[in-house]
Amino acid sequence: MADASKYIVGVFDDEDVLLPAVKKIRETGVQIHDVYTPYPVHHLDTYLGYKRTRLGKAAFMFGATGTTLAITMISYMLGFDWPMDIGGKDFLPAPNFVPVTFEATVLISALGMVGTFLVSRNLGPGKKAKMFDPRSTDDKHVMAINLDKNTKHSKDEIVAILKEHGVTEEPKEVEL
Amino acid sequence: MAGKHISLSDLSQEKNFEFTPKLRKQLITAIVVGVALLVIGIILWNFGIGLGGEEHHGAGHGGGHEGGSHGGGHAPEGHGAGGGGGEAGGHHAFHWTKRLFVDIWHNGVFFTGIGVIGVFFVAFNYLAQAGWSTLIKRIPETFGNFLPITGVILLAMFFIGGHDIFHWTDTSLSDPKSPNFDKIIAGKVSYLNTPFFLVRTILYFGLWYLMFRLLRKMSLKEDQEVDFYKYSKNPIFHKKSGIYAAIFIVIFAVTSSTAAWDWVMSIDTHWFSTMFGWYMFASWFVTGMATIALYVVVLKGYGYFKYVKDSHIHDLGKFIFAFSIFWTYIWFAQFLLIYYANIPEETVYFLHRMEDFGFLFYFNIIINFAFPFLFLMTRASKRRMILVKIAAVGVILGHWLDFYLMIMPGTIGKHAGFGLVEIGLAVLFVAGFIWVTASALAKANIIPKNHPMIEESLYHDV
Numbered sequence: 001m002a003d004a005s006k007y008i009v010g011v012f013d014d015e016d017v018l019l020p021a022v023k024k025i026r027e028t029g030v031q032i033h034d035v036y037t038p039y040p041v042h043h044l045d046t047y048l049g050y051k052r053t054r055l056g057k058a059a060f061m062f063g064a065t066g067t068t069l070a071i072t073m074i075s076y077m078l079g080f081d082w083p084m085d086i087g088g089k090d091f092l093p094a095p096n097f098v099p100v101t102f103e104a105t106v107l108i109s110a111l112g113m114v115g116t117f118l119v120s121r122n123l124g125p126g127k128k129a130k131m132f133d134p135r136s137t138d139d140k141h142v143m144a145i146n147l148d149k150n151t152k153h154s155k156d157e158i159v160a161i162l163k164e165h166g167v168t169e170e171p172k173e174v175e176l
Numbered sequence: 177m178a179g180k181h182i183s184l185s186d187l188s189q190e191k192n193f194e195f196t197p198k199l200r201k202q203l204i205t206a207i208v209v210g211v212a213l214l215v216i217g218i219i220l221w222n223f224g225i226g227l228g229g230e231e232h233h234g235a236g237h238g239g240g241h242e243g244g245s246h247g248g249g250h251a252p253e254g255h256g257a258g259g260g261g262g263e264a265g266g267h268h269a270f271h272w273t274k275r276l277f278v279d280i281w282h283n284g285v286f287f288t289g290i291g292v293i294g295v296f297f298v299a300f301n302y303l304a305q306a307g308w309s310t311l312i313k314r315i316p317e318t319f320g321n322f323l324p325i326t327g328v329i330l331l332a333m334f335f336i337g338g339h340d341i342f343h344w345t346d347t348s349l350s351d352p353k354s355p356n357f358d359k360i361i362a363g364k365v366s367y368l369n370t371p372f373f374l375v376r377t378i379l380y381f382g383l384w385y386l387m388f389r390l391l392r393k394m395s396l397k398e399d400q401e402v403d404f405y406k407y408s409k410n411p412i413f414h415k416k417s418g419i420y421a422a423i424f425i426v427i428f429a430v431t432s433s434t435a436a437w438d439w440v441m442s443i444d445t446h447w448f449s450t451m452f453g454w455y456m457f458a459s460w461f462v463t464g465m466a467t468i469a470l471y472v473v474v475l476k477g478y479g480y481f482k483y484v485k486d487s488h489i490h491d492l493g494k495f496i497f498a499f500s501i502f503w504t505y506i507w508f509a510q511f512l513l514i515y516y517a518n519i520p521e522e523t524v525y526f527l528h529r530m531e532d533f534g535f536l537f538y539f540n541i542i543i544n545f546a547f548p549f550l551f552l553m554t555r556a557s558k559r560r561m562i563l564v565k566i567a568a569v570g571v572i573l574g575h576w577l578d579f580y581l582m583i584m585p586g587t588i589g590k591h592a593g594f595g596l597v598e599i600g601l602a603v604l605f606v607a608g609f610i611w612v613t614a615s616a617l618a619k620a621n622i623i624p625k626n627h628p629m630i631e632e633s634l635y636h637d638v
Contacts, residue, residue: 042635042637043637052555056554056555060553087516087518088518089516095508095511095512095515095516096512096516098508098512099512
């Protein structure tokens with residue numbers, strides 16, 4: 001993220017124009033960096049050809065870490081370091097460990113996923129968010145095309161392609 | 177998926193379900209097999225084969241329990257037709273009819289659950305304004321047709337074998353002059369008495385079936401409306417369905433709990449748990465969702481439901497996954513408090529199940545929690561038809577065993593088992609359920625084509 005890239009940014013008004021445009025622009029061989037929409041647009045992920053997210057696997061790993069941590073911690077504390085007689089139970093009463101283990105699993109996976117989100121979106125304290133056009137949080141669909149990764153097409157060609165497929169204003173160049 | 181546009185007029189090409197002579201023949205075969213198993217099993221019982229429990233009649237049985245801290249827990253269970261150590265105390269000899277009645281009661285309660293959860297599914301989808309389920313709505317909509325049948329079966333069983341199932345039906349237990357007098361049961365007699373029990377049971381079935389008929393009627397009327405565009409501007413039947421759904425949910429919120437106390441928890445009359453209504457509801461709900469998923473997948477395999485995509489099956493899979501965890505949460509919440517407090521009159525419930533039904537007790541958690549949790553965790557396993565089929569069958573079987581574990585220990589205890597009669601009865605109930613739902617499904621369009629949310633369901637994508 002350190003080196004800034006040059007992007008061409010096209011703005012769309014209507015998702016019914018956006019979806020075919022995404023499909024046709026990809027057919028011309030232009031790689032779309034990403035599309036930012038104010039609300040979830042159905043099928044946009046399939047039109048953009050996204051791969052399956054690995055977030056689920058990350059969540060599972062964080063959860064498994066939480067489970068292991070909790071069981072290790074409680075077993076060590078209550079079973080070995082300082083055994084305590086609680087209600088006449090064994091020193092390692094498995095049912096008693098379940099609530100804490102469950103909570104630790106949820107906690108670690110939730111915190112881990114927040115961290116994953118911040119890292120993957122390049123957010124967090126001191127980071128500047130990548131925002132191609134602030135109106136993508138308002139009412140516009142914003143398509144960003146990375147010029148450095150589309151060496152087959154010149155900048156003018158890409159602008160022409162965008163205009164052909166229904167952008168509502170002159171595409172502009174942004175460096176981020 | 178992407179790019180394929182489906183219009184509403186395509187829906188008329190969808191093949192409607194037919195109750196074919198072939199299916200009818202298969203079901204009749206299943207019923208004949210079921211009856212045959214039942215009869216052979218009963219004959220064998222009369223020769224003393226497969227009835228179980230004989231080897232446990234020895235006098236030494238009671239002693240095994242007394243050693244631990246829980247010895248006192250068995251004392252209140254000792255009388256009557258019930259629990260653990262009490263049977264050696266010279267109560268009447270075990271008769272095979274008792275096991276038959278309890279088996280029928282077990283299946284009756286279980287299948288009542290699937291029926292009422294079908295109505296519940298339709299109702300909460302109306303209330304949540306959920307659109308995705310519209311395409312498959314006709315399947316749960318037929319489940320309620322089984323309610324009158326199980327209603328009659330349960331009432332008949334209560335009249336014929338009530339005392340074999342519930343020992344609180346013995347009025348001498350609440351008579352202070354009787355030697356059988358039981359102070360705890362006498363304290364519950366204002367709720368647990370035969371007339372009130374009958375009123376309640378009839379009320380549950382009556383109300384559930386009434387609301388089911390009203391919802392079904394609106395759904396069918398909506399279908400007959402010819403002009404979709406005129407209709408969709410004034411979705412009167414849809415609105416009425418929403419009102420009926422709300423009324424049903426309120427009724428079911430109360431009756432699902434009280435039905436659980438009446439039909440299952442009162443078997444262990446001394447014992448009670450405030451979690452029990454939810455526990456049984458959770459078990460019913462998972463079974464119902466698994467049954468709906470199984471129906472969708474099987475019917476899709478036969479070429480119906482062309483527009484039901486893996487996204488719809490994914491959502492049904494999520495329901496099974498999520499509510500399996502919910503069931504475990506309830507099960508464990510009930511167990512942990514009793515385990516932790518360790519009060520004899522409470523622990524007796526689990527003690528009996530862990531000692532006499534040890535394998536089932538732990539298998540219950542494996543099949544109903546570990547199996548769906550690990551098996552349905554990945555996205556693919558909720559979307560592939562064959563995997564959903566395996567999960568649904570496993571979960572239905574698992575919750576059948578869960579109900580077995582709720583009902584058997586308090587009624588026939590050591591005489592419980594899996595024999596020809598149990599298999600025969602299960603086959604009969606399954607065949608009957610398929611027969612009733614299939615004939616209802618054949619009576620209407622398989623897709624509610626005038627439902628205002630049908631388009632949302634067509635484009636459902638997760």
